[in-house]
Amino acid sequence: MIPIAKPYLTEDEAQAAYDTILTGWITQGPRVQEFEEKFANYTGANYAVAVSNCTTALHLAMIVAGIGLGDEVICPSMSYIATANSITYVGALPVFAEVNPSSYNLDLVDVEKKITNKTKAILLVHQIGMPADIDAFSALCKRYNLKLIEDAACAAGSSYKGKKIGSHSELVCFSFHPRKVISTGDGGMITTNRKDYYERLKLLRQHGMSVNDRTRHESNTIIFEDHVEVGYNYRMTDIQAAVGIKQLEKLDWIVNERRKIAAMYHEALKEIDFIRLPTEQEGYTSNYQSFSIYLGQNSPVSRNEFMQLLLDKGIATRRGIMTTHRETAYKNLNINLPVSEDLQDRSVILPLYVPMPEKEVNYVLNSMLEILKVKQRPVVVDA
């Protein structure tokens, strides 16, 4: 069975977790601080704050950006549901805009149409690792006096115009869930260039406590903490951070390996006119967190048939990225987004992980071609 994804974890990560446990300090402490410094350094951001996952990262980003009750935030419906949920958590309304059919990222024209006097921010997703046009959205936000928040859950290691994702704007949120390119089990990170945001994020992730455990632990004078506002327990543990430090060292290599596999998919499928492949614009580098293809109207097999036939050959696939507005939790908004709906219904995510042996990539490709060719024969007639 060829899986859809698999985290790249080795003895290094296991050893780091083991060593951390034996230090006796297992929750947020020195390893978290080291991971944050290294992650900030890697992305080129001034600061990084580690949290329990990307959903909590987004929640805190909404709070520090000042989003609250009655505000509107524009985001794609076509994203993992956590994108919209982070807006809902603070009492604001997610306003869903369409995405561009070739990048799966927010459509600038549709976003501008959806700006009202209640709009406070745009939550820009770098979908499945493909950078969105940060400069264009940043200019739009300036024009309408909106905050720009980046949901870079899938985009660790991707870059935009020569700089790593994480360095471009005020609030960028990452995920280290096993389905992303590097993992700490669960985990998240927020990068920011603003010192005031950095300070507040550190407070909010730890119950609003004025002194962190480690400072109190290491102090030789007694310290009494204050809880300066209502915060959360969104901490990452030192065990996770130790794993994250090892993963981060491999990130560029992992991205490079993923890109080689993506290049093989591209090369083999580029001539098929009914398949649309992901495309990188000049200056955009994807980490290919996922490789999603779109089966056009003239495809000889339906998307679901295609997935089933691949599964019959031992190849796991997933349907395209979800559309949040069609999930029960958001159905009451009662909206239609024809482009996003069509994309979800006709796209398929192919297996891609590191290390994926070349013969497996070829097996996936040959199986795909066989399925598509067999069905293309005019002799195949449905009863």
Ligand SMILES: *Cc1c(COP(=O)(O)O)cnc(C)c1O
């Ligand atoms: C995975 C994902 C999230 C949620 O990340 P977690 O770390 O699992 O909370 C949010 N947004 C997008 C776009 C994602 O793909």
